[in-house]
Amino acid sequence: MKKTHYELIILGSGPAGLAAGLYAARARIDHLLIEKGATGGQILLTDWVDNYPGFPDGLSGFELAEKMEAHARRFGLNTLTANVVSMDLLQPPKRLTLEDGEQLTCNALIICSGARPQLLNIPGEAEFAGKGVSYCATCDGPFYRNMHVAVVGGGNTAVQEASHLTKFASRVTLIHRRDALRATKIIQEKAFANDKIDFIWDSQVTAIEGEKGVERILLRDRGGKETTLAVDGIFILIGVIPNNEMLPLQALKAEHGGFIPTDNETRTAIPGVFAAGDIRSKEVRQIVNAAGEGATAELAAEHYLNNLTL
Amino acid sequence: MKKTHYELIILGSGPAGLAAGLYAARARIDHLLIEKGATGGQILLTDWVDNYPGFPDGLSGFELAEKMEAHARRFGLNTLTANVVSMDLLQPPKRLTLEDGEQLTCNALIICSGARPQLLNIPGEAEFAGKGVSYCATCDGPFYRNMHVAVVGGGNTAVQEASHLTKFASRVTLIHRRDALRATKIIQEKAFANDKIDFIWDSQVTAIEGEKGVERILLRDRGGKETTLAVDGIFILIGVIPNNEMLPLQALKAEHGGFIPTDNETRTAIPGVFAAGDIRSKEVRQIVNAAGEGATAELAAEHYLNNLTL
Numbered sequence: 248m249k250k251t252h253y254e255l256i257i258l259g260s261g262p263a264g265l266a267a268g269l270y271a272a273r274a275r276i277d278h279l280l281i282e283k284g285a286t287g288g289q290i291l292l293t294d295w296v297d298n299y300p301g302f303p304d305g306l307s308g309f310e311l312a313e314k315m316e317a318h319a320r321r322f323g324l325n326t327l328t329a330n331v332v333s334m335d336l337l338q339p340p341k342r343l344t345l346e347d348g349e350q351l352t353c354n355a356l357i358i359c360s361g362a363r364p365q366l367l368n369i370p371g372e373a374e375f376a377g378k379g380v381s382y383c384a385t386c387d388g389p390f391y392r393n394m395h396v397a398v399v400g401g402g403n404t405a406v407q408e409a410s411h412l413t414k415f416a417s418r419v420t421l422i423h424r425r426d427a428l429r430a431t432k433i434i435q436e437k438a439f440a441n442d443k444i445d446f447i448w449d450s451q452v453t454a455i456e457g458e459k460g461v462e463r464i465l466l467r468d469r470g471g472k473e474t475t476l477a478v479d480g481i482f483i484l485i486g487v488i489p490n491n492e493m494l495p496l497q498a499l500k501a502e503h504g505g506f507i508p509t510d511n512e513t514r515t516a517i518p519g520v521f522a523a524g525d526i527r528s529k530e531v532r533q534i535v536n537a538a539g540e541g542a543t544a545e546l547a548a549e550h551y552l553n554n555l556t557l
Numbered sequence: 558m559k560k561t562h563y564e565l566i567i568l569g570s571g572p573a574g575l576a577a578g579l580y581a582a583r584a585r586i587d588h589l590l591i592e593k594g595a596t597g598g599q600i601l602l603t604d605w606v607d608n609y610p611g612f613p614d615g616l617s618g619f620e621l622a623e624k625m626e627a628h629a630r631r632f633g634l635n636t637l638t639a640n641v642v643s644m645d646l647l648q649p650p651k652r653l654t655l656e657d658g659e660q661l662t663c664n665a666l667i668i669c670s671g672a673r674p675q676l677l678n679i680p681g682e683a684e685f686a687g688k689g690v691s692y693c694a695t696c697d698g699p700f701y702r703n704m705h706v707a708v709v710g711g712g713n714t715a716v717q718e719a720s721h722l723t724k725f726a727s728r729v730t731l732i733h734r735r736d737a738l739r740a741t742k743i744i745q746e747k748a749f750a751n752d753k754i755d756f757i758w759d760s761q762v763t764a765i766e767g768e769k770g771v772e773r774i775l776l777r778d779r780g781g782k783e784t785t786l787a788v789d790g791i792f793i794l795i796g797v798i799p800n801n802e803m804l805p806l807q808a809l810k811a812e813h814g815g816f817i818p819t820d821n822e823t824r825t826a827i828p829g830v831f832a833a834g835d836i837r838s839k840e841v842r843q844i845v846n847a848a849g850e851g852a853t854a855e856l857a858a859e860h861y862l863n864n865l866t867l
Contacts, residue, residue: 266610266845269608273608273699274698274721274724275724297583298580299611300629300851301609301612301621301624301625301848302611303628303630304631315611317613318610318613320613321614385580385856389583389632407860411584411859414585433864434863434864510821511819512840512841529822530822530853530856531822531853531857533852533853533856535845535852536849536850536852536853537849538610538849539848539850540846540849542608542841542845543839543840546695546843549721550717553717553744554743
């Protein structure tokens with residue numbers, strides 16, 4: 248008979264899910280990690296990872312994902328490729344429904360479904376992702392020493408990161424589709440006072456172009472006038488979208504546009520349900536803190552399972 | 558003139574401090590990492606690290622510490638070897654006093670001073686640390702497949718980990734100095750029901766012996782009777798002590814025997830002061846979550862500094 252019940256199910260195979268999977272496999276917990284597509288999550292979209300501690304020379308996102316997966320597999324990580332479409336978490340056992348109608352149950356669940364950057368959805372964006380198009384200034388800023396970069400957005404993140412990027416880039420052009428920023432006053436003032444930053448108002452980026460990497464972007468202002476701006480890179484900082492379509496958001500008390508709040512030990516509002524990585528309601532989204540939260544979540548889940556039954 | 562003020566000071570050079578240092582150096586924050594002794598913290602006491610995600614074959618604690626340090630140095634980590642004896646954090650700038658009387662100031666502080674296991678302080682304990690003597694069942698349990706291990710302690714951690722270790726070890730002997738456990742009822746009952754666990758009551762371990770690794774331990778009961786028990790390893794799980802001697806514990810609202818509570822973004826009760834790694838008040842103490850918290854703390858400190866001054 249096909250196995251359909253597990254002590255622990257882990258949803259997602261980014262750094263948080265793989266860390267949780269490593270800990271679960273190594274602790275010999277009866278577990279299943281469900282992944283939607285390729286293993287690695289958003290790391291796979293990252294050309295080069297320079298800030299995961301322990302790799303002094305950096306490594307490609309693909310390579311880091313491979314290493315994390317191989318690590319968990321060495322201890323017997325058990326995975327299934329499937330798309331979870333809904334779940335019933337309020338009564339035991341917790342029940343997950345897959346796209347093909349199959350149901351799986353578990354006593355504890357770790358949600359590591361991640362998030363994705365809000366895209367501009369313009370020509371060239373996907374083509375140059377990781378090759379001049381970036382969604383994380385903390386991650387990729389240092390690659391643009393003495394270059395000219397564009398930043399798209401007008402919120403706290405975009406404006407703050409524009410200031411941050413001037414530590415590396417020789418020039419930062421902030422492009423905003425309105426005529427005023429949304430960022431808080433002090434962050435705005437700091438950017439206005441920085442002579443390495445210039446602003447293009449009331450304009451949208453309509454295409455990203457280049458040969459091997461980003462060389463220029465096309466802009467259109469409110470009047471429909473089109474211009475070209477030569478840049479070495481473009482940071483698109485217009486928001487992060489949680490991958491939460493399959494989650495019972497109300498029961499999990501989702502906040503800030505659908506992220507899952509937890510305590511310090513990754514416990515959500517539902518007993519036996521934990522959340523780690525970018526799906527968590529938090530301010531800092533980095534590979535290493537996702538991995539750390541995955542480990543924490545797995546150990547918190549073990550404690551929960553230990554106290555559940557004799 | 559000697560520089561005595563920094564935007565950010567990081568206290569401690571374990572995984573949390575090195576991750577914070579990597580992020581600070583890479584973000585070109587004016588920073589100083591103060592370390593008391595050798596770089597690496599408790600990793601240096603760890604013979605083999607098998608659960609830091611991304612190293613499928615594992616690596617020595619020494620090697621991981623070296624890699625983490627080299628990583629941060631590549632981006633210009635700035636360090637000082639010194640012993641901080643006291644600090645004044647309540648008024649700006651925050652002031653740290655070193656053992657030689659020198660004072661350093663900063664606008665933001667990340668405390669990564671770590672913790673240390675409570676030792677038995679008996680012959681053989683230091684000699685065989687990482688060679689059969691362990692203070693972390695999650696980390697080292699899988700190394701004892703089909704072996705006989707002793708666990709020392711009677712609290713929740715010791716008794717729960719005794720049960721956990723039976724997934725690997727063929728036999729677990731729990732040694733407690735009293736005639737009853739302190740662990741909560743359900744954890745006790747689980748251990749009592751496990752026929753791979755036996756108990757030695759009213760006894761203390763007085764020495765650890767062996768050739769290249771642990772081979773036997775010496776026990777003395779309350780009546781003074783001495784016996785020898787052959788084991789392949791011994792887990793000493795009698796508590797964790799925070800390295801907090803230099804911290805203003807009351808202002809930081811220290812709890813649970815001197816650990817520092819923080820919010821999810823590592824902010825302590827004092828604005829501009831952050832805590833990451835084992836010194837934090839938390840349940841799960843692992844290398845990867847310490848590193849993750851270090852990265853979070855550094856980015857939270859950057860946000861704090863950004864909003865502090867124009």
